[in-house]
Every structure is written in structure tokens, then in C-alpha cells.
Amino acid sequence: MKRIAIIGSGTGLFLARLLHNHGFDVTVYEAADRLGGHINTLKFPDGRIVEGGAEFLNPTYTCFFKLIEILGLKLNKFTATMEFTDLQNNTFLFTPCINDIFSKIAAYDKNKSFIENLENDINELAYLKKLYSIIFKFKQQEDKLTRNPIFLKDWITQIDEQDFAEKFIYPVLSSFYGVTSEQAKTKMTHYAMTYLITGSDCYEVRGGLSQYIDALKTHLDNINCTIKLSTKVQKITKVSDNKFLVKTEKGEDEYDNVAICVSAEAAKEILDENSCETSGLINIFSNVLYYDTVLSFNDNNSEEYCKKVVVHIKQTNEGAKTTATKSWNSNISKQWVTEATIPENNLAIVRYRHPMMNDKYYLAQEIMKAHNLKNNGLYFGSIMAGMNDSHESGIRASLNIARLLFKKYNFKTPKILKSFDSLDTGSEKMCCCF
Numbered sequence: 001m002k003r004i005a006i007i008g009s010g011t012g013l014f015l016a017r018l019l020h021n022h023g024f025d026v027t028v029y030e031a032a033d034r035l036g037g038h039i040n041t042l043k044f045p046d047g048r049i050v051e052g053g054a055e056f057l058n059p060t061y062t063c064f065f066k067l068i069e070i071l072g073l074k075l076n077k078f079t080a081t082m083e084f085t086d087l088q089n090n091t092f093l094f095t096p097c098i099n100d101i102f103s104k105i106a107a108y109d110k111n112k113s114f115i116e117n118l119e120n121d122i123n124e125l126a127y128l129k130k131l132y133s134i135i136f137k138f139k140q141q142e143d144k145l146t147r148n149p150i151f152l153k154d155w156i157t158q159i160d161e162q163d164f165a166e167k168f169i170y171p172v173l174s175s176f177y178g179v180t181s182e183q184a185k186t187k188m189t190h191y192a193m194t195y196l197i198t199g200s201d202c203y204e205v206r207g208g209l210s211q212y213i214d215a216l217k218t219h220l221d222n223i224n225c226t227i228k229l230s231t232k233v234q235k236i237t238k239v240s241d242n243k244f245l246v247k248t249e250k251g252e253d254e255y256d257n258v259a260i261c262v263s264a265e266a267a268k269e270i271l272d273e274n275s276c277e278t279s280g281l282i283n284i285f286s287n288v289l290y291y292d293t294v295l296s297f298n299d300n301n302s303e304e305y306c307k308k309v310v311v312h313i314k315q316t317n318e319g320a321k322t323t324a325t326k327s328w329n330s331n332i333s334k335q336w337v338t339e340a341t342i343p344e345n346n347l348a349i350v351r352y353r354h355p356m357m358n359d360k361y362y363l364a365q366e367i368m369k370a371h372n373l374k375n376n377g378l379y380f381g382s383i384m385a386g387m388n389d390s391h392e393s394g395i396r397a398s399l400n401i402a403r404l405l406f407k408k409y410n411f412k413t414p415k416i417l418k419s420f421d422s423l424d425t426g427s428e429k430m431c432c433c434f
């Protein structure tokens with residue numbers, strides 16, 4: 001048996017499932033007192049549940065859906081509706097999927113006159129028409145822009161759409177990502193535009209995403225995998241060609257391999273640059289920027305949103321907000337707020353760190369993936385070694401590490417890994433919302 005330490009129990013927990021007892025003796029280290037990282041279904045005392053972290057899964061999440069099937073869990077399909085509001089009075093409908101405009105027209109309130117609504121809707125339609133012409137241009141160049149990422153603002157200049165972008169595209173993206181318009185301009189075009197082109201078909205895990213983490217934990221407990229909660233890794237040191245020392249405040253232990261499944265900012269803290277030959281990597285990690293994300297959860301009985309929905313609201317200081325709405329079993333609203341605008345009487349507050357998806361982030365991901373190919377005992381997983389910041393990305397990173405490890409030792413590939421073989425060859429898109 002080869003010993004491996006997996007740092008981080010988000011998508012890292014799936015890596016543990018792929019490896020433990022298949023030639024590997026796995027120890028999972030998790031700094032928090034719960035498993036799952038950004039997967040965090042909240043359960044309130046009155047029985048209501050709501051996703052406290054990641055929530056939206058799109059049809060390109062083929063590997064994650066396979067895992068859900070293997071674990072015996074079920075997916076619900078739902079339609080995400082989205083709306084962009086300019087808080088300086090003008091409301092613009094924002095629908096990533098053109099079909100939604102027809103349902104809106106069909107849903108006219110019969111008591112109001114058509115003319116009353118016409119002015120607003122013509123405005124909306126004009127925006128949509130412009131938006132779709134930009135999306136059309138993007139679709140024509142998508143492959144090129146994915147291979148050679150460029151800043152959104154440079155692409156917008158190339159296609160000569162600055163005015164519309166200043167008025168609409170940048171504010172939409174800034175409120176959506178919780179960044180400023182200036183920061184939105186320095187997002188990579190393919191990433192920023194993917195949000196705008198994603199359709200409204202979404203999936204959720206029935207009963208909440210944490211069900212999948214719970215199911216993995218139950219399996220790992222049954223096969224005696226060691227999971228150390230509330231155990232933050234402080235340093236990883238290479239002690240010989242084939243051995244790594246993992247230090248925590250509670251002690252230290254030696255492993256043949258280490259898989260780091262945490263954010264770039266956490267990874268740079270734990271790598272010992274002198275022994276891990278990683279000083280270059282630490283610089284790359286340092287260039288990846290993160291910003292705080294605060295989520296507040298409230299009872300929401302406002303008329304603005306129908307009951308029995310979870311409404312995601314992201315608010316910037318620039319007077320713009322986006323909402324994404326889905327059916328759920330409670331009327332809880334989930335708001336992305338700043339520290340300064342946390343509402344009162346919250347059911348819960350959750351804090352995370354989000355990466356800035358810019359050129360530095362993509363560069364770091366490419367370097368992580370290239371590093372993994374060395375197959376030298378130190379691996380990078382999680383979304384940091386993926387293609388974007390989606391959950392599917394982290395799941396695929398775990399699959400890639402597992403394949404490398406089985407190859408390294410010439411171990412027999414387990415059935416579970418084989419069942420993903422044909423699924424992660426295509427590129428997955430970013431989730432529709434976050």
C-alpha cells in the first residue's frame with residue numbers, strides 16, 4: 001500500500017474515494033470542523049434546507065452526475081431564471097436563454113394593458129437584441145478565445161461594442177461576480193461570456209448537495225479511511241525522493257504522495273519551497289487573487305419574489321444587482337452581500353473566499369496541471385487544477401490525479417475510475433451562476 005495525504009475535503013474527498021483501498025492508504029486532512037468545503041447544505045431547526053455554498057449544476061457536469069448516480073442519489077432538473085436590475089430605476093430583463101423571452105411575453109398579466117408594459121419590454125428587447133448580437137460574435141470565435149484567452153475589455157474593443165458594454169455587459173458581470181466593473185473588464189473573455197451564454201437548464205441534488213459528501217464519508221468510514229477533521233495542515237516538506245512530511249498543529253506524518261486540494265492562497269501557505277522545489281509555484285499561487293464572499297440567508301416573504309423559491313441576489317456598490325431564482329422547498333433568500341451590507345435577522349451567515357477568474361488564475365491552473373504530469377509524488381487537485389472554478393472542474397482534477405497515480409505504480413485501475421473513462425474528454429462549461 002502506498003500512503004497518500006489528501007489536503008482538503010471538498011472535491012478532495014472524491015479523490016479519497018477513488019484511491020483508498022485500491023493500492024493506496026489515504027489520510028484526508030480538513031482544516032474545518034465539517035467536510036465538503038464549498039459544498040455546504042444548511043439545515044435549519046424547522047426542517048428547511050438550503051444550499052449554503054455551491055448550488056447550480058449544468059448539463060455539462062457529466063462526471064459529477066456519474067458520481068451522483070454511483071452514490072445512489074438523485075438529481076432534480078430546474079429552470080433558473082435570471083434578471084439584471086439597474087438600481088438607478090431601469091429594470092432590464094436578462095435571460096441567458098432566448099426562449100425565456102417568449103415565456104415572459106406569454107405570461108403578460110391580463111389585467112394590465114399591453115401598452116403599459118410595452119415601453120419597458122421594448123427597452124428590454126433592444127438590450128436583448130444587442131446582447132444576442134454580441135453573443136453571436138462570441139460563439140463564432142469561442143474556440144479561438146478559449147485557446148488564446150484575452151481580457152474581456154480587449155475583445156469588446158475588437159468587436160467595437162464599448163458603449164453597450166459600459167452600459168450593460170460590465171455592470172451585469174460585476175454584480176454577478178461581486179466585483180467592480182473595472183475588475184469585470186479584466187476577466188478572460190471566454191469565462192465572462194460563458195456566464196452570458198449558459199442556458200437556463202440546471203440541476204440540483206435532491207435533498208441538498210451535502211448528501212453526496214455524506215455518502216462519500218459513509219463509504220470511506222466503512223472502508224476505514226482516515227479522515228482528520230479540524231486538522232489544518234501547516235507545512236508539507238519533501239524529506240527524500242519518495243517521502244513527504246505533513247505537519248499539523250497536532251503532529252506530523254510521512255507519506256509517499258501528497259495531493260493538495262485547496263485554494264491557491266491556502267496552497268502557498270503550506271508548501272515548503274526549500275524542499276518541495278516549488279518556489280516557482282509559490283509565486284504563481286501568489287498571483288492568484290481572492291475576494292471575500294459573504295452569504296446571508298433570510299426569510300423572504302416579499303412580493304418581488306414568489307414564495308417557495310431561493311433567490312440569489314448579488315449586490316455591488318455600483319447600483320446593480322442580479323438575481324438567479326429557482327424553485328426550492330422554502331422561501332429562504334440567499335443574498336451575496338458585502339460585510340457592510342449584511343442584513344439584520346439572518347437565519348445564517350456564511351463566509352467564503354472566491355478566486356478572481358483572470359489570466360493569472362488560468363495560468364496557475366495550466367501550471368498545476370503541467371506539474372501533475374511530472375508524477376513526482378506532489379499533486380494539485382481541486383478547482384485550482386481544473387479548467388475554471390466549477391465543481392465539475394474539481395471533480396475532473398481528482399480523476400486526473402487518480403489516473404496518474406495508478407499509472408505511476410502500475411496498479412490495477414479500479415472499476416469506479418473506469419466508469420468515468422468516456423465522460424471527461426469534452427470541456428465542461430462554467431456553472432450558470434457562480
Ligand SMILES: Cc1cc2nc3c(=O)[nH]c(=O)nc-3n(C[C@H](O)[C@H](O)[C@H](O)COP(=O)(O)OP(=O)(O)OC[C@H]3O[C@@H](n4cnc5c(N)ncnc54)[C@H](O)[C@@H]3O)c2cc1C
Nearest residue numbers: 008010011031037038054055056233382383390391431434
Ligand atoms: C458561495 C459559492 C457558491 C458556488 N456555487 C457554485 C455552483 O453553483 N456551481 C459550481 O459548479 N461551483 C460553484 N462554486 C465554486 C466552488 O468553488 C466549487 O464548486 C467547488 O465546490 C470547490 O471545490 P474545491 O475542492 O476546489 O474547494 P473547496 O470546496 O473550497 O475545498 C477545499 C477544502 O480545503 C480545506 N483546507 C484549506 N486549507 C487547508 C489546510 N491548510 N489544511 C487542511 N484543509 C484545508 C478547506 O477548509 C476546504 O474544506 C461556488 C463557490 C462558492 C464559494
